[in-house]
Amino acid sequence: MPETSATPVIPVNKIPQAYQWLAKEPGPKMLLEALSHFGELEAKGPDNNPDITGWAKEIGGSVADVYKADEIPWCGLFMAICAKRAGYDLPKDPLWALNWSTFGTSQPTAMLGDVLTFIRKTNTGAKAGHVSMYVGEDEAAYHVLGGNQSDCVCITRIDKSRLYAIRRAAFKIGQPANVRQVFLNATGKLSNNEA
Numbered sequence: 001m002p003e004t005s006a007t008p009v010i011p012v013n014k015i016p017q018a019y020q021w022l023a024k025e026p027g028p029k030m031l032l033e034a035l036s037h038f039g040e041l042e043a044k045g046p047d048n049n050p051d052i053t054g055w056a057k058e059i060g061g062s063v064a065d066v067y068k069a070d071e072i073p074w075c076g077l078f079m080a081i082c083a084k085r086a087g088y089d090l091p092k093d094p095l096w097a098l099n100w101s102t103f104g105t106s107q108p109t110a111m112l113g114d115v116l117t118f119i120r121k122t123n124t125g126a127k128a129g130h131v132s133m134y135v136g137e138d139e140a141a142y143h144v145l146g147g148n149q150s151d152c153v154c155i156t157r158i159d160k161s162r163l164y165a166i167r168r169a170a171f172k173i174g175q176p177a178n179v180r181q182v183f184l185n186a187t188g189k190l191s192n193n194e195a
């Protein structure tokens with residue numbers, strides 16, 4: 001039985017042609033919520049995007065205390081707002097991307113709407129993470145929808161060798177029938193650093 005609730009409005013005109021099919025997918029709810037923010041941009045310079053900083057206020061608690069500006073990496077914040085609005089509990093300290101490796105249930109194979117965490121290197125060479133949502137894959141990379149990818153909510157390709165964890169929401173009504181592997185053409189460059 002599929003999840004049910006009001007479907008967020010998806011800005012189809014902002015989604016690249018290769019991914020337009022996503023606007024017709026009936027779920028999962030987290031994916032639909034993520035798609036509704038497609039194209040949301042981080043503000044340049046000292047200003048902040050009020051939508052992004054508003055997500056932290058909506059989540060509240062320590063997230064609102066920590067997250068005051070959109071120049072702070074916000075991939076975890078984006079995943080948190082999608083999960084919260086879809087009705088799921090957040091992992092401890094959701095701003096830390098790798099903490100999403102405790103969300104939902106572990107999966108051996110990535111499928112539509114799954115939460116993927118990746119390892120990345122910072123400018124200083126330190127190990128950090130990135131969290132995003134699976135929309136497909138090609139032979140070399142996962143195609144992922146996430147926040148703070150080129151300073152916006154968009155789809156990018158991330159090398160499969162960087163994968164840290166695959167997690168699936170613990171669906172409350174039942175897994176949507178469209179949760180499946182999606183094979184896509186290898187179009188676009190690989191992301192090297194999502195910070």
